Amino acid sequence: MQKENLSIIITGHIDHGKSTLIGRLLLDTDSLPKEKLAEIKKISASLGKDTELAFLADQLKEEREQGMTIDTTQIFFKTRKRNYIIIDSPGHAKFIKNMITGASQANAGVLLVDVAEGLKEQTRRHAYILGMLGIDKLIVVFNKMDLINYEEKKFNEVKNELLKFLEGIGIRPYYSVPISAKEDINISKRSSANMPWYRGPCLINALDGLKPDIRIERKPLRFSIQDNYEIEGKMVTVGKVLSGTIKQGQEVILLPSLKNTRINSIKVFGRHIKETRAGKNIGLILDDPALAKRGEVIVQKEDTAKPTTQFKANIFWMSDEPLKINQSFSLRCANQDTSCIIEKIEKRIDSSTLEIIEEDARELKMNETAVVIIRAEHPLVIEKFSFVEDLGRFTLEKNSIILGMGIII
Amino acid sequence: MGLADVIINHIVYKNFKKDIKMTYLDELEEKSIYIIREAYSRFKNIALLWSIGKDSTTLLWLIRKAFFDQIPFPIIHIDTSFKFKEIYEFREQYAKEWNLKLLISKNEKALQEGMCPEKGKFQCCNALKTEVLKNTINEYKFRALLLAIRRDEHGIRAKERYFSPRDIDFKWNYQNQPPELWDLYKSGIEDEQHFRVHPMLHWTELDIWKYIYKEKIPIVSLYFAKNHKRYRSIGCACCCAPVDSNANSIRKIVKELMVTKTAERSGRAQDKEDSYTMQKLRSLGYM
Numbered sequence: 001m002q003k004e005n006l007s008i009i010i011t012g013h014i015d016h017g018k019s020t021l022i023g024r025l026l027l028d029t030d031s032l033p034k035e036k037l038a039e040i041k042k043i044s045a046s047l048g049k050d051t052e053l054a055f056l057a058d059q060l061k062e063e064r065e066q067g068m069t070i071d072t073t074q075i076f077f078k079t080r081k082r083n084y085i086i087i088d089s090p091g092h093a094k095f096i097k098n099m100i101t102g103a104s105q106a107n108a109g110v111l112l113v114d115v116a117e118g119l120k121e122q123t124r125r126h127a128y129i130l131g132m133l134g135i136d137k138l139i140v141v142f143n144k145m146d147l148i149n150y151e152e153k154k155f156n157e158v159k160n161e162l163l164k165f166l167e168g169i170g171i172r173p174y175y176s177v178p179i180s181a182k183e184d185i186n187i188s189k190r191s192s193a194n195m196p197w198y199r200g201p202c203l204i205n206a207l208d209g210l211k212p213d214i215r216i217e218r219k220p221l222r223f224s225i226q227d228n229y230e231i232e233g234k235m236v237t238v239g240k241v242l243s244g245t246i247k248q249g250q251e252v253i254l255l256p257s258l259k260n261t262r263i264n265s266i267k268v269f270g271r272h273i274k275e276t277r278a279g280k281n282i283g284l285i286l287d288d289p290a291l292a293k294r295g296e297v298i299v300q301k302e303d304t305a306k307p308t309t310q311f312k313a314n315i316f317w318m319s320d321e322p323l324k325i326n327q328s329f330s331l332r333c334a335n336q337d338t339s340c341i342i343e344k345i346e347k348r349i350d351s352s353t354l355e356i357i358e359e360d361a362r363e364l365k366m367n368e369t370a371v372v373i374i375r376a377e378h379p380l381v382i383e384k385f386s387f388v389e390d391l392g393r394f395t396l397e398k399n400s401i402i403l404g405m406g407i408i409i
Numbered sequence: 410m411g412l413a414d415v416i417i418n419h420i421v422y423k424n425f426k427k428d429i430k431m432t433y434l435d436e437l438e439e440k441s442i443y444i445i446r447e448a449y450s451r452f453k454n455i456a457l458l459w460s461i462g463k464d465s466t467t468l469l470w471l472i473r474k475a476f477f478d479q480i481p482f483p484i485i486h487i488d489t490s491f492k493f494k495e496i497y498e499f500r501e502q503y504a505k506e507w508n509l510k511l512l513i514s515k516n517e518k519a520l521q522e523g524m525c526p527e528k529g530k531f532q533c534c535n536a537l538k539t540e541v542l543k544n545t546i547n548e549y550k551f552r553a554l555l556l557a558i559r560r561d562e563h564g565i566r567a568k569e570r571y572f573s574p575r576d577i578d579f580k581w582n583y584q585n586q587p588p589e590l591w592d593l594y595k596s597g598i599e600d601e602q603h604f605r606v607h608p609m610l611h612w613t614e615l616d617i618w619k620y621i622y623k624e625k626i627p628i629v630s631l632y633f634a635k636n637h638k639r640y641r642s643i644g645c646a647c648c649c650a651p652v653d654s655n656a657n658s659i660r661k662i663v664k665e666l667m668v669t670k671t672a673e674r675s676g677r678a679q680d681k682e683d684s685y686t687m688q689k690l691r692s693l694g695y696m
Binding site: 004070083390393 | 433443449450475476479567570583586587590595671
C-alpha cells in the first residue's frame with residue numbers, strides 16, 4: 001500500500017517559531033537520522049546557544065548565525081497516515097518572494113502565530129498570500145503557549161482576532177491548535193495537564209485530519225503545447241493536459257490561432273493509450289502537425305472558449321522596483337508568453353492590513369497587492385483560477401526575472 | 410433527491426475516484442517529465458550529468474521517456490578515474506544498449522599532477538569534479554545541465570530551485586535566489602551564465618527505489634548487499650563507505666529504508682569534513 005503525500009507550507013511572522021516547530025515535528029515523528037541531532041547540538045554550542053531545533057531547517061551558515069530563515073526549504077517526515085513534505089518559509093518581509101516560491105508548491109498550509117505577541121504584519125500578509133494562491137486547507141497554530149501559562153482566555157483573544165481576519169479573505173481554517181514547539185506541548189500528543197480546556201486534536205492529528213483534494217474531471221479539455229519533436233519521421237506535439245480528457249480521434253481546435261485538426265493518436269513511451277486526462281504529459285500526433293506551436297492551447301471542437309487580450313486580475317508585486325502603469329512586462333501563463341501592460345490599477349491594497357491605499361493608482365510598491373486591468377499584446381487563452389488553475393495564474397517578468405504574480409478573477 | 414439517488418451518486422463517485430487516481434509515483438514522474446521537456450524547449454543545448462548512481466540513472470530513464478527513447482542531447486560522465494569498477498562496466502553496457510551520446514570528461518592535467526583524495530577531499534572534489542565540469546560547459550557551451558539532486562539528500566540541496574542559475578564563475582548565489590512559481594520556471598539568463606536544472610528535486614530516496622522497482626530500471630550492483638554490506642550512495646571508490654545491510658533486492662532495500670535512522674549520505678566523505686563543506690562546495694559549483 002502506498003501512502004499518500006501532502007505538502008504543507010509553514011508560514012507566519014518572523015520569530016514566531018516556524019523553523020523550531022519543524023525541528024520539533026521531525027523529532028517527535030522520529031524522522032531524523034541519528035547523526036543529525038548530534039550535529040545540531042554541536043553547532044548550537046559553537047554559537048553559544050542551547051540546542052536550536054530551528055537549525056534542522058535552517059541549513060545555511062548565514063541563517064544559523066543570524067538566527068533567521070532566509071530561503072524556503074523542504075523537509076520530509078511521515079506519520080502513520082501519510083508522508084509529509086514540510087515547506088519552511090522565511091518570516092521576514094524582505095524575503096516574501098521566497099515564501100511565495102515555497103507556497104506555490106504547497107497543497108495545504110499551517111499559519112503560525114506567537115500567542116504572546118499576537119497577529120503581526122507577516123501573519124496577515126502570509127494568510128492573504130495563501131488565500132490568493134488558493135490554499136484553502138489551512139491549520140492555524142498558536143505557538144509559545146508556555147509564555148502565557150497555557151491560559152485559555154488569552155488564546156481565545158488571539159484566535160478570535162485571527163479567525164475574523166481570515167473570514168474577511170474567505171478562509172475557514174480546519175483546526176485552531178494551541179502548542180508550545182519549544183516545550184513539546186500538543187505536538188504529537190494532546191496535553192491535558194497544561195490545557196484541560198482544549199478539546200481539539202494535537203498538531204500531528206490535525207495534519208492527518210486534512211483531506212487532499214480529489215479532482216473530479218468534468219471540465220472541458222485544455223491541452224497546453226510545450227514543444228514539438230521529430231520521432232521516427234513523425235512530428236510529435238508534446239504538452240500537458242491541464243483539464244478535461246483527451247481522446248484519440250477527437251476533433252479539436254488550436255487557440256488562439258483557431259485552426260482545426262484531429263488527434264490522430266496519443267503517444268506515451270512504452271505504452272499504448274487511447275485516452276488520458278488532466279495532469280498527464282503526453283505526445284500527440286495531429287492530423288496536421290504543422291499547426292502546433294508552443295503556447296497554443298488545444299480545446300474540443302465545440303468549445304466556446306475565446307482568447308482575449310484584456311482581462312482583470314489580482315496581482316501581488318514582489319520587486320523593490322515599483323510597478324508603473326503602462327509599463328511593459330512579459331506575461332507567462334502555462335506555456336503562453338506575451339508582452340503586456342498594466343492598463344489600470346483599480347485598487348492598490350496593503351497586503352497585510354488589506355486596507356485600500358488608493359483607487360485608480362499609478363504605481364504599486366513591493367509587497368502590495370492590487371486589482372488591475374491587463375492588456376496583452378497577443379491573445380491569451382485564460383480561465384478563472386478557480387476553474388482551470390494553470391490557465392488562471394501568471395507571472396509578470398522583466399529580463400526573465402519574476403517581479404509579480406497574478407491570479408485571474 | 411431520494412435516498413436511492415444519494416447511494417447511486419455515492420457509488421458513481423467512488424468508482425470515479427478510483428478511476429482517476431494517479432499514484433503519487435505517477436505525479437512525481439509527470440512533474441519531472443514536464444521539467445525535462447521545459448529545459449530542452451527553452452535551452453536546446455543541454456546535457457545530463459550522469460554519475461551512474463541510482464538517482465541519475467533514474468533521471469536518465471525519465472529522459473528516455475520524455476523523448477520517446479530518442480534523447481536529443483549528450484550524456485556527460487564526469488570521470489574522476491577513482492570510480493568503482495562496477496560503475497565503469499555499467500556505463501559501457503548501457504551507453505550502448507540505450508544508444509546514448511556519451512561524453513566522458515576527465516581533468517587529465519590535475520590527475521597527472523597527482524590529485525587524489527589524500528591531498529584533501531575538498532580540493533580533490535573541486536579539481537576532479539567541479540573544475541572539469543566547468544571546462545566541459547565552456548567547451549560545449551551548454552546552456553543548461555540536468556542533475557538528479559534531491560531535496561531530502563542534504564539540507565543545502567533542500568534550498569535549491571528547479572531551475573537554478575549559475576554565474577560565469579559557477580557561483581551559486583544561494584542568498585538571493587530568483588523566485589520560482591508553480592511550473593513557470595525561469596527561462597532566460599545572461600550570456601555567460603548557465604542553468605542547473607533539477608527535475609527530481611521533489612523525490613525522496615524511498616521514492617527512487619519504489620520507482621526503480623515499478624519500472625524495472627537497471628541499477629549498479631553495488632547497491633545490493635554482499636557479505637552484509639551495501640552502498641547507499643556511490644561515487645569514488647575511495648570516498649564511499651558501505652553501510653551494514655542484508656538488503657540484496659530492491660524490495661528489501663525499500664523495506665530497509667522505511668525504518669532506517671541512518672542518513673543516506675552518511676558514507677560520503679565530502680559531506681562530513683565540517684558542517685558547511687557541502688555549502689562551500691555547492692556555492693563553488695559542485696553538484
